[in-house]
Amino acid sequence: MINLYDIIDAADGQLFGEPNSQIFTDFCFDSRRAQAGQIFVAVKTTQGDGHDYMEDAVAKGVTGIMCTHPPSFDTDGLTVVVMRDVEKALLRWTERVITKYGVSVIAVAGSSGKSTTKEAIAAVLDTKYKVYKNPGSFNGRFGLPMALGKLTADYQLAVLEFGVDQFGEMAEMVKATKPMVG
Secondary structure (H helix, E strand, C coil), X not given: CEEHHHHHHHHCCEECCCCCCCEECCEECCHHHCCXXXXXXXXXXXXXXXXXXXXXXHXXXXXXXXXXXXXXXXXXXXXXXXXXXXXXXXXXXXXXXXXXXXXXXXXXXXXXXXXXXXXXXXXXXCCCCCEEECCCCCCCCXXXXXXXXXXXXXXXXXXXXXXXCCCCHXXXXXXXXXXXXX
């Protein structure tokens, strides 16, 4: 679960209006896949600006929005957090939840075989520890925070697959997760 105040603290964000929801089930980056209980993250990519799709995500049931400028539509009954940089906020949130839950991180990176390696490491460690692993290939700058939305204090270790497609991205993910092995 994703806590509103973890987002605000990590992102140095400001509430826009009164918060309606304080706990979210997941991050959502694609308004076409938005679901009830999620917090929509309005990011700018080469494909478009998530701010243009905030209202669509709300229509599909999201109960919160992370954005760099307030929505121009009615936000009554919606939790809106405004911050300077949504992408950096996600990395700071990632660092915060890993620290909050006290899990030790094992990072898996490379050009091929990451998912198979992650699964094998997690399977071996799961015989002795409570192990969290990012599902599927949720492994990039957006996928990793999305995957960690399911992390809880019940886990001792996190085996995380890192996938990068931009220069400097690996360093940012390492800084946010502080792997003990990787």
